[in-house]
Amino acid sequence: MNKLGKRNISLLLTREIVGQALKESFIKLNPAVLVKNPVIFIVGIGALMTTIIVSLDVFNNNFSGFNFQIMVWLWFTVLFANFAEAIAEGRGKAQADSLRKSRTKTKARRLVQNKEEIVWATDLKKGDTVICLAGDNIPADGDVIEGIASVDESAITGESAPVIRESGGDRCAVTGGTKVLSDRIVIKVTSEPGNTFLDRMIALVEGAKRQKTPNEIALIILLSGLTIIFLLVVAALPAYFG
Incomplete structure (x- = not known):
């Protein structure tokens, strides 16, 4: 498995993401959110109605284990659907945060009048000249104007094999966030x-x-079609049994 795949798995299984997803699974019980998914919305209505029935049974000292099980499974279905959606959203946010940190924490060796100075990657402007040595992260998108190096682009492309970048030709373009493996x-x-x-x-x-x-x-x-048919049948039962 390449580095990008491992990083994605680690982002998916962090405690922060799971914890936030658990909170979001309850926050998403808001009808305004549930209605965006008609099937889960109907299941949520069923869970609420079953909860009312179970509550009335308990109040009347007529507790039904079957009704209670139905209520638990319906709520579990709704919460699990919300949890899965929240995990996907949390993973996207974690990926964005990871990319943002890799950008803001990168330093660059900028050449100014043939003198080298250390600056943050976010301070670089178009036209600046920077030096990258083996082990350095490339601070910004640019073109190689001098030298040749092996570059690891797996963080961006997912390709584990390093590529050669050199001045001139069609292999001079480099991408910020990639890493120089050798040379200068x-x-x-x-x-x-x-x-x-x-x-x-x-x-x-x-x-x-x-x-x-x-x-x-x-x-x-x-x-949705089956749910509508079911609701129509249930609504017609009282008239049928008159």
């Missing part, structure tokens, strides 16, 4: 602050909204 290169920054590839990735992750797959849409339509 001089890079000219080609992106404005806040408009790097890493910044765009963060914006995409934060603004991303997961689209339902065709199978999910088909299942929702099927379950």
Whole structure:
């Protein structure tokens, strides 16, 4: 498994994400949120009605274990659906935070009048020249103008094999957030602050909204149809048994 895959798994299983997801699973019981998923919304209504029935049974000293089990399973279904959705949202936020930290905590060796100075990567501007040695994280998007080096781009592309970046030709472009594995290169920054590839990735992750797959849409339509039929049948029962 490559580094990106391992990092994604670690982001998925952190205590902070799970803890926040547990809280969100109850917050999402808000009808205004549940109604966005018709099937779960109907299940939530069923859980509420069953809870009322169980409460009345307890009040009348006529407790039913069967009704109680139905109530528990319905609430479990609703909460688990909310929990799964919250986990997905929390994972996206964690990925964005991880990318943001890798950007803000990176330092760069900027060349100013042939003198080297250490600055934060966020202080770099388009046209600045920086030096990257083996073990350094490339601070910003740019082009190699001097030298040749092996670069690890797995943090961005997921590809574990290092690539060669050198001045001239079509292999001169480097991406901020990647790591120099060997040798020394001089890079000219080609992106404005806040408009790097890493910044765009963060914006995409934060603004991303997961689209339902065709199978999910088909299942929702099927379950919604069956739910409507069930409700119509239940509503007609009193008139039938008159």
